[in-house]
Amino acid sequence: MDCAPDRGASLAWAGSAVSEVRAEDRDWAIALLVEAGSVLASSRDLTTTLDGVAGLTIPLLADLCVIDLRDESGSISELAVAAAEPGVASALEDLRRRFPLDADGEHPVARVIRTGRPELLADMGTDELDAFSQAPPHMEFMLGTGYRSVIIAPLVAAGHTLGALSTVRLAGGESYDEGDLVLVCELARRAALAIENAQLYTEAQTVEQRLEAVLRNLAEAITVVDEQGRTVFANQAALDLLKLDSPEQLTSAEPGATMSRFLVLDESGRELKLEEMPARRLFRGEPAEPLLVRNIVRATGEERWVIVRASPILDPDMGRMRYVANVFENVTPVKRAQLAEAFMAQASRVLASSMDYADTFRRIARLAAGELADWCAVDVLGENGALERVAVHHDDPSMLALAEELDRRYRPTLDEHTGVPEVIRTGEARIFNDITAEALATYARDEEHLRLLREMGARDVIIVPLAAPARTLGAITLVSSRTGRKLIDADLDVAVRLGRRAGTAVESARLYTERSRIARVLQRALLPDSLPEIPGLEIAASYRPVGELNEVGGDFYDVFECGDGGWMLVIGDVCGKGPEAASVTALARHTLRAVAMLEERPARMLELLHRTLRQQDPNGQMCTVCLVLVRALGGRAELTIALAGHPRPLLVGPDECARPVGDAGTVLGIVDPVTISEVREDLQGRQTLLLFTDGVPEAARARPELPLELDRLSARARELPLAGMLARIEQAAVASADGHPQDDIALLGLRIDGRARGLESSGR
Amino acid sequence: MSAEEQLRIATRQGPDRLIFELVGELDMASAASLRDAVGDARGVDVGVVVLDLRGLSFLDSTGLKAIFAARSVVIERSQRFAVTPGSAAVQRLLSLTRLDEHLETIETPDAVLA
Numbered sequence A: 001m002d003c004a005p006d007r008g009a010s011l012a013w014a015g016s017a018v019s020e021v022r023a024e025d026r027d028w029a030i031a032l033l034v035e036a037g038s039v040l041a042s043s044r045d046l047t048t049t050l051d052g053v054a055g056l057t058i059p060l061l062a063d064l065c066v067i068d069l070r071d072e073s074g075s076i077s078e079l080a081v082a083a084a085e086p087g088v089a090s091a092l093e094d095l096r097r098r099f100p101l102d103a104d105g106e107h108p109v110a111r112v113i114r115t116g117r118p119e120l121l122a123d124m125g126t127d128e129l130d131a132f133s134q135a136p137p138h139m140e141f142m143l144g145t146g147y148r149s150v151i152i153a154p155l156v157a158a159g160h161t162l163g164a165l166s167t168v169r170l171a172g173g174e175s176y177d178e179g180d181l182v183l184v185c186e187l188a189r190r191a192a193l194a195i196e197n198a199q200l201y202t203e204a205q206t207v208e209q210r211l212e213a214v215l216r217n218l219a220e221a222i223t224v225v226d227e228q229g230r231t232v233f234a235n236q237a238a239l240d241l242l243k244l245d246s247p248e249q250l251t252s253a254e255p256g257a258t259m260s261r262f263l264v265l266d267e268s269g270r271e272l273k274l275e276e277m278p279a280r281r282l283f284r285g286e287p288a289e290p291l292l293v294r295n296i297v298r299a300t301g302e303e304r305w306v307i308v309r310a311s312p313i314l315d316p317d318m319g320r321m322r323y324v325a326n327v328f329e330n331v332t333p334v335k336r337a338q339l340a341e342a343f344m345a346q347a348s349r350v351l352a353s354s355m356d357y358a359d360t361f362r363r364i365a366r367l368a369a370g371e372l373a374d375w376c377a378v379d380v381l382g383e384n385g386a387l388e389r390v391a392v393h394h395d396d397p398s399m400l401a402l403a404e405e406l407d408r409r410y411r412p413t414l415d416e417h418t419g420v421p422e423v424i425r426t427g428e429a430r431i432f433n434d435i436t437a438e439a440l441a442t443y444a445r446d447e448e449h450l451r452l453l454r455e456m457g458a459r460d461v462i463i464v465p466l467a468a469p470a471r472t473l474g475a476i477t478l479v480s481s482r483t484g485r486k487l488i489d490a491d492l493d494v495a496v497r498l499g500r501r502a503g504t505a506v507e508s509a510r511l512y513t514e515r516s517r518i519a520r521v522l523q524r525a526l527l528p529d530s531l532p533e534i535p536g537l538e539i540a541a542s543y544r545p546v547g548e549l550n551e552v553g554g555d556f557y558d559v560f561e562c563g564d565g566g567w568m569l570v571i572g573d574v575c576g577k578g579p580e581a582a583s584v585t586a587l588a589r590h591t592l593r594a595v596a597m598l599e600e601r602p603a604r605m606l607e608l609l610h611r612t613l614r615q616q617d618p619n620g621q622m623c624t625v626c627l628v629l630v631r632a633l634g635g636r637a638e639l640t641i642a643l644a645g646h647p648r649p650l651l652v653g654p655d656e657c658a659r660p661v662g663d664a665g666t667v668l669g670i671v672d673p674v675t676i677s678e679v680r681e682d683l684q685g686r687q688t689l690l691l692f693t694d695g696v697p698e699a700a701r702a703r704p705e706l707p708l709e710l711d712r713l714s715a716r717a718r719e720l721p722l723a724g725m726l727a728r729i730e731q732a733a734v735a736s737a738d739g740h741p742q743d744d745i746a747l748l749g750l751r752i753d754g755r756a757r758g759l760e761s762s763g764r
Numbered sequence B: 001m002s003a004e005e006q007l008r009i010a011t012r013q014g015p016d017r018l019i020f021e022l023v024g025e026l027d028m029a030s031a032a033s034l035r036d037a038v039g040d041a042r043g044v045d046v047g048v049v050v051l052d053l054r055g056l057s058f059l060d061s062t063g064l065k066a067i068f069a070a071r072s073v074v075i076e077r078s079q080r081f082a083v084t085p086g087s088a089a090v091q092r093l094l095s096l097t098r099l100d101e102h103l104e105t106i107e108t109p110d111a112v113l114a
Helices: A014-020 A023-042 A046-056 A086-098 A108-115 A126-132 A136-145 A178-217 A236-241 A247-251 A278-283 A332-353 A357-371 A397-410 A420-426 A437-443 A447-456 A489-526 A578-595 A602-616 A695-702 A710-716 A722-736 A754-763 B031-043 B061-076 B088-096
Strands: A064-070 A076-083 A119-121 A147-157 A160-170 A221-226 A231-234 A262-265 A291-297 A303-314 A321-330 A375-381 A387-394 A430-432 A458-467 A472-481 A537-544 A555-562 A566-574 A623-632 A637-644 A650-652 A658-660 A678-683 A688-692 A745-752 B007-013 B017-026 B048-059 B080-084
Touching (some): A023 A178, A076 A086, A076 A108, A086 A136, A221 A236, A236 A321, A303 A332, A332 A489, A357 A387, A357 A472, A375 A397, A397 A447, A472 A489, A489 A578, A537 A555, A537 A722, A555 A745, A566 A578, A566 A688, A602 A623, A650 A710, A688 A710, B017 B031, B017 B061, B031 B061
Parallel strands (some): B017 B048
Antiparallel strands (some): A064 A076, A147 A160, A221 A231, A221 A321, A262 A291, A566 A623, A623 A637, A650 A658, B007 B017
8 A cells, every 4th residue: 555645646756746846945844754764764763753854844744743553552652743832732642641542533533543544634614524523622632723724644654644744834824735645655755664674673672682581691601602602691500600790801801811711621521723613614614513521620620521512503694603502511520420339430440450458549539630630649557557558640751750748758547637647547538629829838847848749749638548347548639730720619529439448348358358368277176287198008188168268168188096006087068058057067077086085886885976966966067077097007008988878988999990999888977867977998008998988979050961970080199199090080070160160179099109009019 | 040940849738648749969958958848838738748859950969958947847846747759869879878768658649657
C-alpha cells in the first residue's frame, strides 16, 4: 500500500514529492525533507526524533502538527506535538490525555490509521469539526484555536500502519491543497521508517541486553575473541576461572597475554601453545575438537581442569568468521576425583607388588613425585627411635641431590616441634601453603640450612603419617616448588589415603616377614638340626615344605637312639597346615622320643602316640607315622617296621626292583582302636630303605597322566650317593606337580655304610 | 577353582536315610563343604546317613578326616553311618590308613544295611 493521494502518483522518493509542490515552495520543501532526513538520522531515541520531525513542519507547513501511534494493544496515543503557539501544543497534549482517541471511532486520525489512506480536509466547517470532537472541551479547543485545514497521513512501514502524522492550519492560514498532501505523505513515510528502525533498534537492544545478561550469568565461562586474538567479551564465570577482577583486564590485554599468565598443559602434561587452542584452529579454518586442558596459574600455582569448546560467530552480512566464542567448562572436581582414584589404584598396585618395603617406598615416592607434587620423601621411625630417610624422589637429579644433602646434614630429630616429627608424634596430617621467607628463616637451624631450604624453593608442603592400624610408622612428605602447581586440601586427602594405605601395606609386609621368621624357628623345632652319626649306617634326609616362608609344615622326621644300640627312624605327616598342625607335629615328635625311653616296640610306641593324640583332642588331629627300628649288624641291618596310616617305605635294590615293606596300620588320632603290626626286614649292603611322606606320591596329582612311579624312580636312582638319590626323587616329585607341589615333601634314606660294607667284604 | 566347583554335594532323602552324593575332589579346599552339608542336615529325622563316595575322584588326608568328622557327628546323633566304595585311589587311601575297617560299606546308597 502506498500513501499516494487519489490521483495515484507514486511517491517513493523525495524528488517526485518535491516535483508536486508549487514552484515557489519547492526550495523550502526540499529543505524540509533534507532537514527531516538529518533529524531522522541523527538520533536513535524515538521521541526526540519525532519531536524534531513535528517541529520541522512549523510554521511553514503547519500551525499544529501531531504524530499519533498505535501501540501493540491497538489503542492510539500521541507521541509528538508541535505548534506555532506554545499554549496550543500543551493544550492538545492535555486533551489527548484526558480524551484518548477512540481507535474505532470517526476521528479522522483513527480512520486513517485503520485504512492506511491519507485524508485532506481542505476547509472545515463546524460539521466536520464535530466528527473530530471526542468531547465538548475538545470541540471548544478546536473552535477556539480555529481549525481550518487538516492533512492526515498514515505512518506506513513494511506494509504496517504504525500511526498517523497530522498537520493543521488554523484560521488565517491557507487551506491545504494536493501539493501539501504529497509533501506531508512523504514526510510521514520517512518518519514511519525512522519509527520502525527505532523500534527495531530498541527491540534489538533489548534482545542483546537479555542475551548479554544471560551470558554474564551463565555458570559456564564464556569469552569471545577476534581474529587478532583479542578478547572482546568475557562473562563473570570466565573472569573467575581466569582469576581476573574485571573484564577490562582481559579486553585490554594484548593477544596471548592472558594465556601467558597460566601454565597450560594437555592431559599428558605437555605444555600447549596459543596456536593449539581451539579458537585459533577455527580461525585457521581447521576443525576444533573440544580440548581438555590443565591450567596452572603461574603466580599462585592454583590448578584448574577445563574443557575448552570453540564455536565460530559468523558476520551476518559477509558470512565471514569474525569472532569465536570459547566456552570453558570447569571439570576440576571431576577430574581431580578421577585422578585421585587412578593414583590410588596405581599406588595399591605398587604396594601389592613387593614385600620389600624399602623398594616399595622408593616406587611410591617416584609415583607421588610424578603425580602429586615435585618432591616426595618417605621417612620411617627406625628401631632406635631415630628418623630414617628411606626414599626420596625428584625428577631433576640436581634437586634430588639437594634433598639428599639437606637430609644428610639436617635430618630432623623426633623431638622437633614441627614438620615430620610432629606428624609422626601426633599422627595428624599437615599442609603448609605459601611458605614465606620468614617461616623458612624461623625453621632453619643456621645460615647454611636456610640456604639449602631456599634453594629447594618449596612453596607448599604436605606431610602425612604412614599410618598402620595401631601406630604411625613414619611420614610421607610432598613438596611443590615455586614453579609447580599449588598443593590444596584435595591433595592432602589423597596423600592421607596414600599414607594410610602404604602404612598398612608396610605393616603387613613387616608382620609377614616376622611370621616367616617365627615359622622358620618353629620349623626347626619340628625337625632335627642335624642327623646323628650312626656307626655302620648311612643316613640322609630331604625336606621341602610347601608354600613360601610362613607356612609351618605338617611333615616331620626324626632319628634318635633308643635302647641298646637301636636307632629309631621316624617319618610322619600331620593332617593340615599352620600353627595347629605344627603343635601336633611337635607333640608327635616329642611324644615318640619320650615313649621310646619306656617302650622299644615300634607298634606299641604308635599306640601310645595315638592315645596321646586322642587325649589331646578326641575329634582328632590326624597323623600318619612310619617307624623303623634299625639295628646295625655289621654289613647289614635288622629293620622292624610299624606303620600307622602311612605309605609303606620302599626297599630299593640292589637289583632293579623296589619293594614296599611293612603292613598297613590304622592312622592315628581318628578312631579307636588302632590296629598296628610290626614287620621284620633285613637291609643288605647296596640296598636303600626309602621313607617318604604322602606329599611324594600326591605331588603327581597335578598331572595324573604322568603318575610318579616312585618304585621305578628310586630303583633307577639307586646307584647315586644317598643324598643325590633323595635329591633326584624330590626333583622328580616337584616336576610331576608342575613345580608347585600342594603338600610338603619329606624323604628319609638309610643305607649300610659303604665303609662297613668294605670292612665286611675284606673280612671274608 | 572354588570349593563348589571342586566338590559338588547332592543331598537326597530315602525312606530311612539321608544320602550325600559327593562328586569331585574332597581335600583341604573342599572339606568344609562336607562338614557344612552334614551340619545342615542336623534336623532330618532318619536312621541312616550314607556318604556316596562313588563320584569321588580324589581324597586326601584332610578329606579323610572330614569323612570321619561326619561319621562322629552322625554316630553322636545315634544314627548309622555308611559309605559306598569310592574310586580305586580313594579305596587305596582307606585301606592304607585301615580306616575302611571302621566304615560300614554298602554297594549302593540305597542298599540294605547288614
